[in-house]
Amino acid sequence: MNAAPARDVPGFDDLGLDWLRARGSVKWHRPERDVLPAWVADMDFPTPTPVVDALREAVDRRDLGYPDWPDGSPLRTAFAKRMAERFGWAASAHRVREQTDLIQCLQLVLHLATSGGDAVAVQTPNYPPFLATLRTMNRRAVPVPMRDTDDGWRMDFAALDTAVKRSGCKALVLVNPHNPTGRVLTREELGEIAAVARRHDLLVVSDEIHAELAYAPHRHIPFASLSEDAARRTVTLTSATKAFNLAAIRCAVTHYGPDRLLALRDAQPPDLFGTVSPLGVVATLAAWEHGDAWQRDLLTVLDRNRRRVHAVLRDRLPLLRHHLPEATYLAWLDTRPLGPAEPPVEKVLRDGRVLLDGGTPFGPDADGFLRLNFATSRQVLEEILNRVARVLGGQEG
Known part of the structure; x- marks a missing residue:
């Protein structure tokens, strides 16, 4: 650009x-x-005006009763469609689940996939609520420092491999595009991470909430789109809130790649982790479809x-x-x-x-x-x- x-x-x-x-x-x-x-x-x-109009229309209809979503909200199909159109990723709508917040998405995945004391690799610097989540949940954060080079911030893949092996990490929290450095990892860099994840059988929890805020010629590549192996071991977290300035609508989605983890999630009491507001769904759909x-x-x-x-x-x-x-x-x-x-x-x-x-x-x-x-x-x-x-x-x- x-x-x-x-x-x-x-x-x-x-x-x-x-x-x-x-x-x-x-x-x-x-x-x-x-x-x-x-x-x-x-x-x-x-x-954005389309979001305001959609919310106003829903309120003017006085349509604030229980939604009829026996197979999940319309966000599931809308998410899969947007991923295909924006990033060429054939995400499955059947693997999408709604939550109220991206941090809640991360906490739920860590709760289901890891136990107290387990090691979790994380890029540093990193989004403070993610680091605070690991401390609060008694997950042992294994920092993998980003390197400041003359060409910008870079991941050290050898350091990642060593840290994961030495600490016995169960998962990697991957933030891409990266907050706070603003890096967009290339396909080659993501491939290096995928190789480490495959070698050590890591669950990859990929925060991609800034995916639509990349500047050309940089382009976001969903981690789960890299290969069949990456898809099977990746949980993708995202929301329309960053790219459309909608933090207060409290609406996010999680795409579960691992079959076992999705089954475990669906085996939980349906309201234990809260349910997404219909108005959050209305706002997100309006942003994705008309924004x-x-x-x-x-x-x-x-x-x-x-x-x-x-x-x-x-x-x-x-x-x-x-x-x-x-x-x-x-x-x-x-x-x-x-x-x-x-x-x-x-x-x-x-x-x-x-x-x-x-x-x-x-x-x-x-x-x-x-x-x-x-x-x-x-x-x-x-x-x-x-x-x-x-x-x-x-x-x-």
Whole structure:
């Protein structure tokens, strides 16, 4: 994709601060009024019109009774269709199950497939709730550090193989596209992971929630689509919530590759892990079936914003390490070359009044890193970057 035009995009750049601050979601509601938030992975953009229209129509019909889904919700077929159309993956609708949240999907799979004390390999840095889940569930996290190279963040496949073998891992939690580094793994890289999984008989739990937020020429490849062996050992987790800014609808899907695990899941009491809201299904279907035009505009804005973040940081903070994200709306910044004397999250908040995320919640060796959410308007992003560059610029040298 070429550099985005230098024009504002209606619906994405005309966001007033008063409107943003009046929102009840945690991103803008929790910080003090003079703070600009760029922390939690939630976009600032309004809900896509097709989703709002579909929800309004359902409410106007007063149609809020029990849904008649004897064979599962319509999401199962819609998911399989979208995977085939978007990624060429022949996912089976019969293997799809609905849940209320991606983290719940992960927790349920770990509950069914592993036991307390079992080792689980995980890329680091990583999404903090995933790492917290492993601790809370008494699963032994085996970090496999991503390597920061001149060409961007890379997985160390030899280290993955060694860690899995040495620790006796039962599963690998794979995040692709990767949060927080923004890497999109290539087919060759995924093949290396598949070889490790086959060699050590690993269950692969693949978080692909950012799949539709990859920037050309990078393209997401579902891990389960690699081969018959990969399909049989992979559980795929995803949702429309990231690509369409719908976190509050609480709707996600899990595609179960292993027969035994799917049978075990279906043998549980049907409501033990909660049931998905019909309105969440309505919103997801509307996004997948009618939201593509909105998403194309979104990717234009996000592509422009990621390039702007990269350019400002390169020009104003040349010592700071940062790679242009290949996917997501998150930038992962290494402030350690600047020699900060205190955690950068705290300094940027105190001196710049910008709330970012980062540090130890993202795993071992994440001290000194910041995660910046650039899914906001041009004007808000410019102010965020100006404040961050000003505060961190005083530390250079």
